[in-house]
Amino acid sequence: MNFKTFFAMLSRDAHVARRNFGPLLAQTLLQPMMFVFIFGRVMVTSGYMPPQYKSLLLPGIIAISMVISGAWAVAMPLISEFQFTKEIEDRLLAPMEMDWLAVEKVVAGMIQALVAGLVVIPIAWLVMGSGVVLSSDHIVLFIVLALLVSLLASVIGLTLGCSVGPQHIGLMFSLALAPMIFFGCTYYPWQALQKFPVLKRMVLINPLVYASEGFRSALVPEFPHLPLNWLLVGLGLFNVVFFSLGIRQFRKKALT
Amino acid sequence: MAFGAAARGAKSAKTTYEVVALDDLTLEVRAGEIFGLLGPNGAGKSTTVGILTTRVKPTHGHAWVGDFNVWERRVDVKRLIGVVPQRPNLDFALTAREVLTFHGAYFGLPSAERQRRADALLDRFKLRDRANQLLHGFSGGMMQRLSIARAMMHDPAVLFLDEPSAGLDPQTRLLLAEIVREYNEAGKTILLTTHNMEEADALCHRVAIVDHGKLIAVGTPLELKRSIPGGFLVRLHFSAAPASLVESLGALPGVTEARTSSDGQVDLYADRGGALIPAIVSAATAAGVTIHDVHISEPSLENLFLRHTGRSLRE
Numbered sequence: 001m002n003f004k005t006f007f008a009m010l011s012r013d014a015h016v017a018r019r020n021f022g023p024l025l026a027q028t029l030l031q032p033m034m035f036v037f038i039f040g041r042v043m044v045t046s047g048y049m050p051p052q053y054k055s056l057l058l059p060g061i062i063a064i065s066m067v068i069s070g071a072w073a074v075a076m077p078l079i080s081e082f083q084f085t086k087e088i089e090d091r092l093l094a095p096m097e098m099d100w101l102a103v104e105k106v107v108a109g110m111i112q113a114l115v116a117g118l119v120v121i122p123i124a125w126l127v128m129g130s131g132v133v134l135s136s137d138h139i140v141l142f143i144v145l146a147l148l149v150s151l152l153a154s155v156i157g158l159t160l161g162c163s164v165g166p167q168h169i170g171l172m173f174s175l176a177l178a179p180m181i182f183f184g185c186t187y188y189p190w191q192a193l194q195k196f197p198v199l200k201r202m203v204l205i206n207p208l209v210y211a212s213e214g215f216r217s218a219l220v221p222e223f224p225h226l227p228l229n230w231l232l233v234g235l236g237l238f239n240v241v242f243f244s245l246g247i248r249q250f251r252k253k254a255l256t
Numbered sequence: 257m258a259f260g261a262a263a264r265g266a267k268s269a270k271t272t273y274e275v276v277a278l279d280d281l282t283l284e285v286r287a288g289e290i291f292g293l294l295g296p297n298g299a300g301k302s303t304t305v306g307i308l309t310t311r312v313k314p315t316h317g318h319a320w321v322g323d324f325n326v327w328e329r330r331v332d333v334k335r336l337i338g339v340v341p342q343r344p345n346l347d348f349a350l351t352a353r354e355v356l357t358f359h360g361a362y363f364g365l366p367s368a369e370r371q372r373r374a375d376a377l378l379d380r381f382k383l384r385d386r387a388n389q390l391l392h393g394f395s396g397g398m399m400q401r402l403s404i405a406r407a408m409m410h411d412p413a414v415l416f417l418d419e420p421s422a423g424l425d426p427q428t429r430l431l432l433a434e435i436v437r438e439y440n441e442a443g444k445t446i447l448l449t450t451h452n453m454e455e456a457d458a459l460c461h462r463v464a465i466v467d468h469g470k471l472i473a474v475g476t477p478l479e480l481k482r483s484i485p486g487g488f489l490v491r492l493h494f495s496a497a498p499a500s501l502v503e504s505l506g507a508l509p510g511v512t513e514a515r516t517s518s519d520g521q522v523d524l525y526a527d528r529g530g531a532l533i534p535a536i537v538s539a540a541t542a543a544g545v546t547i548h549d550v551h552i553s554e555p556s557l558e559n560l561f562l563r564h565t566g567r568s569l570r571e
Contacts, residue, residue: 002331008361015358016349077349086345090406093309094362095334256312 005096006104013108017073024112028069029120032061033127039187040128054132056223058124059215060186063149065120067184067208068177070113070153071160074105078161079169082253092254102158102250106243109154110147117146134219141228142218148235149211155239156207158246162253184208189216191224207242210234278303278314278469285447285462287413290440292460293449294557296567300469301449302342305418308447309339321414335363338407342418342449344399346391352402353378353387356409363410377405380435397428404432408439415439417448421455433459453557465561472564480560489559490524490532493549494540497522501543508535517566520548525563529554 017024040057043049081088091101125132164172183203185193190213193200203209210231217225226234278300285291293301306312307319310330319326321333347355353374360370378384381401391399400420407415417436421429436459440446450456456463457477464474473480481487494501497520505524506514510532513525526532529552540547553559561567 004364
């Protein structure tokens, strides 16, 4: 392992992300923010939704923002660099074992997911106006979950980025990311699926469920949420699965 | 072994989708030489470079760079080599200067050294005035120059250039040749691939001619050209080429070999060119055939390739 090379690549990614910070945020955060405004502000203020919905919604929005921006930050450059511009070649020829380049991409994606999470909390708070009540009693749990979720975002990005062709980016969004968001217990708690027993079981294969339910358990524990051991096992398992898949696809792409 | 064999692709054969890109190709590049791999498109040149630069895993055989078996010691090999790919793969998220400085950082160069080398290379490759721009507006030639500068950034002992002059204007081509020679004079080994025999002839100390993944000939350009029987190639196209005509053409003074390559086509290898024409016309008249076309070419690597494969390099 060559740390100098690893950190040089990480600083390259940070440099590029800083340069594209504005467009990157708009790309990944605008949609959840509009959702926050319509459902958290307009619907609540006009009386169609109860005021508590604001607090219920926020953890789900944090989860979406982190997962989408982390996955996007890893997947999009990989898709174009591997298949389009081939510009990753230069880094594959750097004096470091190839797998570490995949690890570097994952770390860079984690940082971007964490930044997205940090940015989205105050913005959503402002957009929704008064009435958001978050608990600060489980701050350590929140930090652990945030790290696991950012890793999840990154390894999903690694898998998608090394599996999807440039001509299928639109399809990736509508077939993978959109269903993940809507069936990810982001806008409603898992408990709300009580009357849909089949769906309730099926959504458990969606990694985003564990992210939004996890943030709910840490920030608004008074609402129903999955038990802690389910959450940790779910997040851990999906991290392992997507990391192994992602690295396998990465090796396939990196060598000809 | 010191830096004896700079790049040794021993029996490296790569099989993908049942297409054999390299078939029992063995060659040795000596330290400090400019070595050319000459062959038409699809000959296996890029696959050879890919195997030697850790980017392609051979299905059989071994490749060595210096003391290192390429596949087993990839990281050590990567420190020794600089690679200029056939298609520029520059980092489009960066400016020209950053392409160089980040590349230096990947190879562990300290910051001041990175800046110093980047400045020197930007000057040498005449890119100074575009140094701080992103690459989107760069022309093909500028990108190619930057690719080569990047490959030299960490001062590698072996430089691989895959079709370096493809698509370059004559002026940039000259600059490139000058830089390659200069780098070689600093004691570096250079392996370049090309399908341009003039380039190989002018630049390389030794040349290997490859086709369909097989080594056809290897030697200095002069040795290779001398190995062509006669040296001159006279390509004739008749209305028909009966065996008696081919025989009488082969018996002409100065002709070492007469071969029929396709319908009505006869290739003469001879020690003279234009001086043969009157005798050829007489022979054709005697055989009762008409001459459609005559083409005389002087001794060249192109002729050598043609002699071994029956095809032109440009085909």
